[in-house]
Amino acid sequence: MKLHCYKYQGAGNDFVILDNRKGDVNLTDEQVHRLCDRRFGIGSDGLMLLGAGDGRFDFTMRYFNADGPEGTMCGNGGRCLVAFAAHCGIKKFEFTAIDGYHRAEVLEYGPSRCTVRLKMRDLPLMEGGVKPIETFSDGYFLDTGSPHFVQFVDDIDTFDVDREGKRLRWDSRWAKGTNVNFVQPVPEGIKVRTYERGVEAETWACGTGCTASSIVSFYHGIKSFTESAEGNDKRVKFAVQALGDRLAVDFIAHPDGSFEDIYLTGPATRVFETDMEI
Numbered sequence: 663m664k665l666h667c668y669k670y671q672g673a674g675n676d677f678v679i680l681d682n683r684k685g686d687v688n689l690t691d692e693q694v695h696r697l698c699d700r701r702f703g704i705g706s707d708g709l710m711l712l713g714a715g716d717g718r719f720d721f722t723m724r725y726f727n728a729d730g731p732e733g734t735m736c737g738n739g740g741r742c743l744v745a746f747a748a749h750c751g752i753k754k755f756e757f758t759a760i761d762g763y764h765r766a767e768v769l770e771y772g773p774s775r776c777t778v779r780l781k782m783r784d785l786p787l788m789e790g791g792v793k794p795i796e797t798f799s800d801g802y803f804l805d806t807g808s809p810h811f812v813q814f815v816d817d818i819d820t821f822d823v824d825r826e827g828k829r830l831r832w833d834s835r836w837a838k839g840t841n842v843n844f845v846q847p848v849p850e851g852i853k854v855r856t857y858e859r860g861v862e863a864e865t866w867a868c869g870t871g872c873t874a875s876s877i878v879s880f881y882h883g884i885k886s887f888t889e890s891a892e893g894n895d896k897r898v899k900f901a902v903q904a905l906g907d908r909l910a911v912d913f914i915a916h917p918d919g920s921f922e923d924i925y926l927t928g929p930a931t932r933v934f935e936t937d938m939e940i
Contacts, residue, residue, distance in 0.1 A: 663940055667697065669704055669933040670746060672738035672778075674866025674906020676933070678704050679746050682711040683721070691730030693940050698728040704938065707858065707865050708736060710743050712750070715757075721747055723759040727860025735761040735807025737869020737926045741778040744768065745930035748776060761807040775931040782873050783807050784922040793919035795881050798835070802878045806924075809840040810874035814882070818846035818853050823864045827857020843871045847884045851901030852876065866906035869926050876900035876911035877921055 665687070668679040678697050680687050689697075689709075697703045706728065713722035723743050727733040744755050744766040755766040761783050770777035783806065785794040796803040801813035811830055815821050827842040842857040854875045856868035880887065880898050887900045892914065899912040909928035913921050 665697075665938055665940060666935065667704055667938050668746060668935045669706065670742035670930060671906070671933055672742045672867065672869065672930045673904045673909055673928055675736075675738040675742075675868060675904075676706045676866075677736075677739050677742050678706045678709040679743065680709070680711050681746075681750065682724075683714040685714065687711060689726075694726045695728065695730040696940055697938065704936070707861050708733065708739055710736075710739050712743060712746060719757050719763075720752055720754045721757045723757055723764075725760065729860055729862070731860075732760070733808070733860050735759050735783070735870055737780065737782060737807065737871075737873055738867055738928070738930075739869070740764060741766070741780050741869065741926065741928060742930045744778045744780060745776040745932070749773070749932060759807075769927070773932075775929055777927065778930045779925050779927040780869075782870070782924040782926055784924065785877065785920060786922070787918060787920045791918075794921070795878060795919070802881070803835070803840070804874055804878065806870045806874045806877070808870040809836065809838070810843055810871050811836070811840045812843045812845060812875050812878040815844045815846055818844055818855055821855065823855045823857055827864065828862075831857055831859055831862075841868060841871055843868070843875045845875045845879060847879065847886050848903070849886060851886050851903065852879050852884065853903045855905060864905075867904035867909065869909070869928075872902045872904060872909050873911050873924060873926050876902060877913060877924070880913075880915060881919075 711724040766780040856871040913924040
């Protein structure tokens with residue numbers, strides 16, 4: 663089977679994208695893994711299918727981990743898919759993914775590089791008024807469309823992300839495993855490095871991870887952000903430095919510990935397109 667494939671990257675987080683608006687692409691886990699393989703395929707952190715809209719939404723997003731199975735939400739992937747949709751001529755960007763409804767806007771459009779602002783899922787209080795962030799002695803856990811454990815470190819540039827990420831990714835506290843983010847506050851925002859499940863290695867960026875890291879940083883009391891009052895609520899914005907590029911995360915923080923109106927903003931770039939036989 664020959665597939666016409668596109669490769670996009672958002673802050674170095676790279677993806678194979680297929681246009682599946684006709685609904686005729688059905689890949690096995692092995693085929694997904696082959697396409698994402700950096701030696702025998704195109705090479706990427708994951709694969710996405712752009713599906714047709716249904717009248718209520720403009721399109722759908724399906725995300726697959728690099729090891730093959732369908733995964734949870736991917737923030738940078740979502741931004742790249744919006745850029746791909748724009749390059750396909752789609753003008754509105756309301757879509758559904760595995761974690762529900764999303765909307766986005768293309769702030770800057772270019773034939774290869776776009777700047778995309780993507781709405782992420784809200785973080786309401788859970789049953790019984792429980793806050794969406796779980797606190798541990800060594801970090802914090804929350805789900806921003808994908809599960810993330812966030813830990814603060816002192817020297818992120820020399821930190822052994824592979825060793826510590828692998829250990830925490832399979833910690834017995836998480837029934838299905840977790841992504842792991844390491845964060846260091848800096849004067850201009852936060853630096854974030856990510857060990858990503860499904861890839862089973864450090865990636866150059868992670869959208870849901872940068873979102874989780876920003877929200878946890880605010881919750882933890884980190885002050886390197888901009889803030890404005892909206893009644894009793896706060897509109898907070900963090901500048902985030904990932905390995906691959908700079909991103910921005912903004913959200914409304916409520917006094918009860920819930921968060922909503924969460925947005926991830928950053929670049930999404932088409933790298934190339936090609937035909938591949940699988």
